Amino acid sequence: MMFRRRSATLETLKSNAYGAFDRGELAAARDAFDALLERAPDDANYHYMQGLVCKYLRDWPRSLAHNRRSIDLREAPNESSLWNAAIAATALGEWAETRRLWATCGIAVPDGEGPIETDFGVASVRLNPWGRAETLYARRIDPVRARLLNIPLPDSGYRRGDIVLHDGASTGKRPLRDGWVPVFNVLQRCEASEFRTFAAFVDCRSRADLEELLTMRVPGIDDLEDWTGDVAYYCLRCSYGAPHRHRSADEIGGWDNERNLGIAAQSRHSAEKLLDAWAAKAPGRRIDALEACSAEPSAPPDAAGQWWDSPNDHEASQDEASQDDASPNED
Numbered sequence: 001m002m003f004r005r006r007s008a009t010l011e012t013l014k015s016n017a018y019g020a021f022d023r024g025e026l027a028a029a030r031d032a033f034d035a036l037l038e039r040a041p042d043d044a045n046y047h048y049m050q051g052l053v054c055k056y057l058r059d060w061p062r063s064l065a066h067n068r069r070s071i072d073l074r075e076a077p078n079e080s081s082l083w084n085a086a087i088a089a090t091a092l093g094e095w096a097e098t099r100r101l102w103a104t105c106g107i108a109v110p111d112g113e114g115p116i117e118t119d120f121g122v123a124s125v126r127l128n129p130w131g132r133a134e135t136l137y138a139r140r141i142d143p144v145r146a147r148l149l150n151i152p153l154p155d156s157g158y159r160r161g162d163i164v165l166h167d168g169a170s171t172g173k174r175p176l177r178d179g180w181v182p183v184f185n186v187l188q189r190c191e192a193s194e195f196r197t198f199a200a201f202v203d204c205r206s207r208a209d210l211e212e213l214l215t216m217r218v219p220g221i222d223d224l225e226d227w228t229g230d231v232a233y234y235c236l237r238c239s240y241g242a243p244h245r246h247r248s249a250d251e252i253g254g255w256d257n258e259r260n261l262g263i264a265a266q267s268r269h270s271a272e273k274l275l276d277a278w279a280a281k282a283p284g285r286r287i288d289a290l291e292a293c294s295a296e297p298s299a300p301p302d303a304a305g306q307w308w309d310s311p312n313d314h315e316a317s318q319d320e321a322s323q324d325d326a327s328p329n330e331d
């Protein structure tokens with residue numbers, strides 16, 4: 001390998017590095033940019049690219065180091081290097097450096113020594129963008145961290161209330177009330193919420209039954225969402241083995257009484273207590289199953305194509321679930 005590096009021309013090394021990145025082969029791109037930087041250690045663009053590759057690999061120390069070097073080698077500020085350095089510093093919890101970098105970008109954040117927490121408004125975020133993606137709403141607490149407002153679907157591994165680190169570039173738009181908000185790819189979870197995700201499968205004879213359940217609370221319950229109404233790209237009941245049969249649209253008519261719900265709860269006991277109280281209040285209400293969601297957020301693979309590119313701005317892809325019609329809670 002060392003012989004090849006030394007014998008290859010600079011143009012060949014450059015072609016190898018950028019080609020691997022363009023194909024989404026991140027581990028290969030990191031090695032290729034290392035080889036390129038051995039020959040051109042003071043090229044700011046190569047340091048920027050290596051910082052970018054390491055960001056998508058979540059190799060935060062190296063991403064921060066290469067972006068800092070890219071910044072130092074330039075005569076004028078480079079916004080892309082500054083943003084990526086700030087993202088890496090945020091991931092590492094280097095809060096003094098993070099505040100300094102945001103100030104250099106012209107972004108005001110509160111003074112202090114610990115994590116930044118302010119209000120940058122509501123946005124949409126894309127969980128696991130390298131796989132079976134899901135978009136939902138989140139309240140941004142700094143330029144690249146946000147708290148999830150919806151209850152994520154079971155296989156995402158995320159929870160309502162999680163604080164996540166997202167990329168700095170928007171990858172689309174989603175509707176919110178009378179306008180649109182940007183979509184950001186989530187890079188990783190920073191802090192896990194105390195509220196676990198439970199999937200509840202219930203039978204509701206009427207919309208009024210459902211609405212009553214969605215507004216009920218007992219201690220330990222944070223929120224409920226009707227996944228049947230908001231989002232569905234696969235059959236949750238089948239995946240958990242909850243009893244039911246697939247019915248035609250004619251059989252369902254104007255109301256589907258089989259509802260798949262997401263519950264954000266501190267414990268299974270809290271979720272069971274809520275459901276039992278609801279079922280006991282009126283006849284015809286049935287609880288088919290309650291399942292705890294135990295998945296963890298996935299990690300980006302070394303080679304998965306350019307998942308960081310923007311998909312269609314106005315439509316979710318075939319393999320992406322979205323909660324575009326949901327109204328995020330404002331707490």
